[in-house]
Amino acid sequence: xxxxxxxxxxxxxxxxxxxxxxxxxxxxxxxxxxxxxxxxxxxxxxxxxxxxxxxxxxxxxxxxxxxxxxxxxxxxxxxxxxxxxxxxxxxxxxxxxxxxxxxxxxxxxxxxxxxxxxxxxxxxxxxxxxxxxxxxxxxxxxxxxxxxxxxxxxxxxxxxxxxxxxxxxxxxxxxxxxxxxxxxxxxxxxxxxxxxxxxxxxxxxxxxxxxxxxxxxxxxxxxxxxxxxxxxxxxxxxxxxxxxxxxxxxxxxxxxxxxxxxxxxxxxxxxxxxxxxxxxxxxxxxxxxxxxxxxxxxxxxxxxxxxxxxxxxxxxxxxxxxxx
Numbered sequence: 399x400x401x402x403x404x405x406x407x408x409x410x411x412x413x414x415x416x417x418x419x420x421x422x423x424x425x426x427x428x429x430x431x432x433x434x435x436x437x438x439x440x441x442x443x444x445x446x447x448x449x450x451x452x453x454x455x456x457x458x459x460x461x462x463x464x465x466x467x468x469x470x471x472x473x474x475x476x477x478x479x480x481x482x483x484x485x486x487x488x489x490x491x492x493x494x495x496x497x498x499x500x501x502x503x504x505x506x507x508x509x510x511x512x513x514x515x516x517x518x519x520x521x522x523x524x525x526x527x528x529x530x531x532x533x534x535x536x537x538x539x540x541x542x543x544x545x546x547x548x549x550x551x552x553x554x555x556x557x558x559x560x561x562x563x564x565x566x567x568x569x570x571x572x573x574x575x576x577x578x579x580x581x582x583x584x585x586x587x588x589x590x591x592x593x594x595x596x597x598x599x600x601x602x603x604x605x606x607x608x609x610x611x612x613x614x615x616x617x618x619x620x621x622x623x624x625x626x627x628x629x630x631x632x633x634x635x636x637x638x639x640x641x642x643x644x645x646x647x648x649x650x651x652x653x654x655x656x657x658x659x660x661x662x663x664x665x666x667x668x669x670x671x672x673x674x675x676x677x678x679x680x681x682x683x684x685x686x687x688x689x690x691x692x693x694x695x696x697x698x699x700x701x702x703x704x705x706x707x708x709x710x711x712x713x714x715x716x717x718x719x720x721x722x
Contacts, residue, residue: 400475440576481521587601
């Protein structure tokens with residue numbers, strides 16, 4: 399699987415996780431399984447890739463940022479390094495990602511790790527992400543972790559959106575990664591070529607999660623966010639026209655739908671944070687959690703997300719009416 403050359407650059411933030419990894423690497427006693435946990439879009443997979451490049455012997459021109467002209471980095475980027483494997487959800491004939499990672503891809507790890515490193519050093523694999531494995535895939539990973547081959551390192555990316563088998567967690571060394579600061583989020587977006595003014599606005603759509611913010615940009619997403627904001631201005635008197643405007647804008651693309659749902663959840667988070675009454679704050683927080691679960695369920699069951707968004711807005715409107 400090819401990897402964009404831009405993903406081989408340095409990773410912004412996550413100082414504690416980097417330091418913990420570097421200490422382990424210097425000790426010469428690396429654990430065979432590493433679990434990188436944290437919200438989606440904060441750079442976990444990118445950081446795991448940097449760790450992998452170190453193990454594979456890539457030269458670095460910056461701390462934890464491989465030189466893209468390095469031979470090892472080029473092989474990894476092209477998907478041709480014999481000692482490196484990354485497992486992600488495949489795409490179908492229409493270019494859409496499948497719902498989960500097929501168990502057959504995970505089972506291939508046993509054969510991959512059974513071979514000696516072709517270029518010396520380690521055999522390294524990344525699974526991005528364990529949240530997208532079914533129970534058969536999770537059990538296949540567990541078998542690899544229970545019988546780790548020599549000179550083999552497995553990195554697991556976990557977004558925390560699905561329950562992780564305790565037996566997997568107990569066999570890995572965990573690095574907990576947290577959302578970035580606003581300044582760091584903007585820095586990541588600007589490094590990716592986004593104008594600074596635009597980066598400031600986009601960063602607000604997914605605070606601390608530049609990867610997520612990138613997926614929520616574009617004309618469709620912009621229109622969907624604006625429609626949600628307009629609807630939220632008159633929650634106590636939500637009308638069919640405002641709701642229809644949101645649904646029409648959000649249904650234009652996956653990015654628009656994701657942006658609309660995120661905008662709605664962020665409004666609830668802000669409402670709960672600024673509420674002086676602890677009881678009301680708890681009620682708004684509970685509504686936020688309810689909607690997050692509603693959306694997660696819709697994704698897992700491949701339900702109509704437009705209907706899910708409509709239900710979510712109606713719940714928020716009902717909450718606003720009850721508290722007014």
